[in-house]
Amino acid sequence: MTRIAFIGLGNMGSGMCANLCRAGFTVQAFDLVPQAIERAVSDGAHAARSAAEAATGADVVISMLPAGDHVLDLYFGAGRVAEAVAQSVDDAGRPAPLLIDCSTIAVAQAREAFERASAIGLTMLDAPVSGGVAAAGAGSLTFMVGGASDGFQRAQPVFEAMAANVFHAGEAGNGQAAKIANNMLLGVSMIATCEAFHLAEALGLDAQTFFDISSKASGQCWSMTTYCPAPGPVPTAPSNRDYQPGFSVAMMLKDLQLATSAASAHGADVDFGRAAEQAYAALATAGHDQRDFSVPMLALKGEL
Numbered sequence: 448m449t450r451i452a453f454i455g456l457g458n459m460g461s462g463m464c465a466n467l468c469r470a471g472f473t474v475q476a477f478d479l480v481p482q483a484i485e486r487a488v489s490d491g492a493h494a495a496r497s498a499a500e501a502a503t504g505a506d507v508v509i510s511m512l513p514a515g516d517h518v519l520d521l522y523f524g525a526g527r528v529a530e531a532v533a534q535s536v537d538d539a540g541r542p543a544p545l546l547i548d549c550s551t552i553a554v555a556q557a558r559e560a561f562e563r564a565s566a567i568g569l570t571m572l573d574a575p576v577s578g579g580v581a582a583a584g585a586g587s588l589t590f591m592v593g594g595a596s597d598g599f600q601r602a603q604p605v606f607e608a609m610a611a612n613v614f615h616a617g618e619a620g621n622g623q624a625a626k627i628a629n630n631m632l633l634g635v636s637m638i639a640t641c642e643a644f645h646l647a648e649a650l651g652l653d654a655q656t657f658f659d660i661s662s663k664a665s666g667q668c669w670s671m672t673t674y675c676p677a678p679g680p681v682p683t684a685p686s687n688r689d690y691q692p693g694f695s696v697a698m699m700l701k702d703l704q705l706a707t708s709a710a711s712a713h714g715a716d717v718d719f720g721r722a723a724e725q726a727y728a729a730l731a732t733a734g735h736d737q738r739d740f741s742v743p744m745l746a747l748k749g750e751l
């Protein structure tokens with residue numbers, strides 16, 4: 448039976464950990480917040496007193512942390528997870544455990560983590576997710592995975608317990624590359640969708656009429672049909688609950704900053720991505736960082 452260490456039991460990690468328990472894996476859970484561990488235990492996990500303790504003897508280590516510095520520190524710094532894993536392999540002579548980081552982090556940091564893990568004989572995958580808190584709880588996330596094919600194959604049963612879709616994007620860091628390129632597109636398309644509804648309304652169309660037409664015409668996109676920023680046409684969208692997230696302005700800004708800095712490092716022109724980053728940065732600076740990322744709709748209407 449595969450034994451899993453799960454580290455980072457926040458909004459996303461708690462649901463992912465619960466689904467692994469439900470699928471029958473033995474899970475050792477750790478978070479810096481004791482209440483998060485208690486919740487994981489009530490979902491069927493075993494409590495660990497530290498990340499290193501959770502990782503000792505594990506076949507697979509999964510992390511779901513806020514950002515890249517946390518990830519590098521967990522595995523190779525104060526968290527001592529890579530060291531604990533390598534040590535327990537030496538002691539028991541078992542096959543090297545798989546490290547899977549599901550956090551959204553910089554491509555360069557994912558590649559650094561992969562190199563540092565490889566240097567001590569460990570296989571590491573970057574496996575960021577799309578789908579948000581609801582999909583984490585429902586086990587219907589999309590995983591975008593970078594790293595060696597054999598590691599990807601070994602991880603399949605673990606991904607399947609948490610996922611609706613799993614893609615191998617290629618070498619280390621490519622999962623993060625897919626994630627930030629996708630989310631840059633999402634940020635740009637959300638702002639463009641807000642502007643389209645704003646223009647339609649200024650020209651005399653109500654939101655429902657414009658939605659009915661554009662959702663069947665060439666302007667159709669996810670930001671419109673699944674997450675409509677104008678209240679009404681899509682009842683489950685955050686626009687119908689005063690723009691409570693959902694996916695917050697702060698999270699979109701984080702992903703756009705990752706995208707634009709990776710673009711700078713690799714000489715890619717992403718002018719609209721940068722414009723979206725500036726728009727979300729302005730919203731965050733104005734104190735709207737915890738509202739849903741469809742809130743530019745309210746700003747355009749002068750209601751923020």
Ligand code: NAD
Binds near residue numbers: 456479577
């Ligand atoms: P979160 O802040 O709710 O959870 C992060 C958890 O990590 C917290 O419980 C925190 O206590 C814990 N943590 C931090 N450092 C730790 C350490 N050293 N050891 C153990 N635990 C530690 O964040 P989240 O919303 O769950 O997001 C996690 C990651 O997933 C982020 O990288 C985010 O960008 C990404 N993501 C989030 C969403 C979303 O909708 N929330 C969607 C896709 C991707």
